[in-house]
């Protein structure tokens with residue numbers, strides 16, 4: 583079955599005695615056992631296993647082509663679970679351009695778990711001018727990356743990692759399994775913040791780790807972080823993300839088409855220094871993105887305003903259809919001055935505004951941005 587069908591059918595996997603078409607939300611924290619002490623349907627206690635979580639995990643594994651998925655209460659909790667599953671002494675190599683929360687998390691939590699975080703230029707790594715240290719390690723990939731929308735060749739990164747005996751994890755939040763499936767390109771693990779496109783409506787926090795067959799050895803540790811350490815999403819949160827998945831393919835294609843229309847309308851604008859969008863034919867990442875993504879290049883866009891921070895804030899104040907807020911992947915368009923959000927060590931230029939393109943009519947969004955830019 584195609585991804586649209588699988589996304590819709592994901593909600594049909596509940597079995598109920600009443601024949602519900604939309605799945606019920608199971609709030610019970612505990613489940614009755616049979617007289618001989620056996621759990622009746624495999625459920626004992628909701629931290630260990632829950633019907634809504636199981637349905638969500640099955641759907642997430644299926645969409646990414648994974649062997650298993652483990653759902654978490656946030657993307658950050660999913661990243662933490664991956665770090666906790668690595669052997670002590672392992673290195674974690676991060677790219678320069680990266681979601682700043684992931685960088686902070688790896689640097690804060692990594693050393694406590696006896697991991698060694700390092701940052702490299704992925705370009706240098708793929709060109710062979712720097713190499714991975716000879717110790718067990720995880721190469722972390724984010725493509726398209728935050729905030730500069732840089733593209734990493736996943737197949738090439740996997741090849742470099744394999745030669746060093748390393749694992750590869752890809753943060754799939756921005757691309758979603760609709761546009762990019764890293765496990766099919768050789769990666770071992772995919773991490774999602776389901777808070778973003780998978781939930782899709784800016785009303786639920788969540789995360790997930792999807793494991794490829796090559797990552798089976800990590801599953802017990804990642805499950806322990808969820809079930810034993812207690813990093814569990816609520817039944818309602820699982821239900822909301824599962825509902826989001828049913829429309830994910832349609833939404834992501836529309837987000838991508840709208841972002842592309844905006845990028846094409848904005849490129850070359852005299853008040854902009856740069857429009858970063860991998861769907862633009864002249865974008866430095868376009869060819870690689872086209873080779874590993876399908877059906878679009880995503881709904882995220884970065885524009886760099888001429889005049890730095892001050893001009894960027896003036897533009898933000900003038901926009902009517904973009905809400906000034908962080909996060910992404912919801913139906914509404916959001917705009918954010920990334921440098922002030924990320925603080926001291928940001929790689930975002932002072933004039934950079936990150937746009938999450940929503941499902942409004944793209945012409946309305948273009949008109950809003952053009953009017954804002956005209957007033958600068």
Ligand SMILES: *Cc1c(COP(=O)(O)O)cnc(C)c1O
Nearest residue numbers: 656657658681753755775777788
């Ligand atoms: C938001 C985000 C995260 C973190 O997810 P939370 O759900 O906020 O914990 C991780 N990676 C990327 C790329 C994100 O955009």
